[in-house]
Amino acid sequence: MQANETYPATWSPEETPRNSRQFYSDVELQHAEKKEPLQDLPLSPRHDNHLPHTHHSDGGDQPWRRHKLTLRQRLQHFTWAWFTLSMSTGGISLLLFALPFQFPGLRVIGWIFYVLNVVMFTCICAAMMLRFMFHKGTFAASLKHEREGFFFPTFWLSIATLITSTQRYVIQPHDTNLLWGIQTAFWGYGICTFILAVGQYCFVFSAHNFGLGTMMPTWILPIFPIMLTGTIASVIAETQPEIGRVPILVAGLTCQGLGLSVAFMMYAHMVGRLMSAGLPNREHRPGLFMCVGPPAFTVLALIGMAHSLPDNLAVDNNIVDARDIRTIALLVGGFLWALSLWWFFIAAISVLLSRPRYFHLGWWAMVFPNTGFCLATVSAAKQFDNQGLKILGTVMSAGVFIMYFVVLQAQIKAVWRQDILYPGRDEDFNDH
Structure with missing residues (x-):
């Protein structure tokens, strides 16, 4: 502090x-x-x-010593960071759909996670509305807060997982009305997240004054939703009519480039902070896994968008065709995949050196960004048709799947013990 x-x-x-x-x-x-x-x-x-x-020697940190709050009081501390639960659940549903080695019932499990994500998203939205209704002024305060405000983009990240998983599990190529509906959702999402990326950073630049030594990976979050526009484009473009496919891919590529470029600028600050101030507090080190996400989702988007290009596409009088673009996407993807791998080990070793003692919703950073890393690995493995990469992607996916339940049970326990949804223990309190 x-x-x-x-x-x-x-x-x-x-x-x-x-x-x-x-x-x-x-x-x-x-x-x-x-x-x-x-x-x-x-x-x-x-x-x-x-x-x-x-535990603290006087026993004051024991759950049974804490003052019991009513549900209404605890809802005051229900923050935007709860959407990390929804977006992680949606990421798991997408990962199960993409696994290279499918078996009977796997798609059913993926469908269960998709439905579970819809239910979670609805319940979290309802809880947020109750918070704002019961506690006047908390809506504006949450967006302006120097810590919680950075988690507002997780709401849009949850919407991104809902759009992509709806495309995977619900929409069929012959459902013309649904195809137009998902296209409308894509353009609406792209516009809203661009406004978010510009508006939130403008507010942060003018309203807050952060030192380099306080830099946290959450600073990347406002640019994350617009970056996932490219990921959405890579998922939905293949089933779209050709007349609407190319504009979606161009928009997706543009947004992906914007997101990755801003993320690289944030990486420079992150490395500078690590060099000058050291690793973050042990309670917030899981957040370092957020740095895995931007290059990983870019790999996924580039390969997916290149694969979705029409085969008869020709650029500049046939000098470059769709096959050349797909090759370039794979080369760039391999370059960026290694960056995700580097950030993954930096984050993993940092957490292992000093494991967090108290649960934070930031723990979900150990799931969602790594889901993108697994999806990128599986996507590259399929394009290279490499058995070793497919096995690696499957093993990585199994690890993320296990981590999902580890974090989920920790969150349930934290709610029960009042480790979160309690004064001073949530993202509406700046403890770093």
């Missing part, structure tokens, strides 16, 4: 009794009640990056 940091308006000290020390120290609570800024206060156990993985 930095000096001169004030508590967000969404938290009220009355919600936590003064004898509750599971997260706040006594000094922190005193300053919060007086609405005074913190001046280099001693950090509570959760903030200590080097604290051994043991």
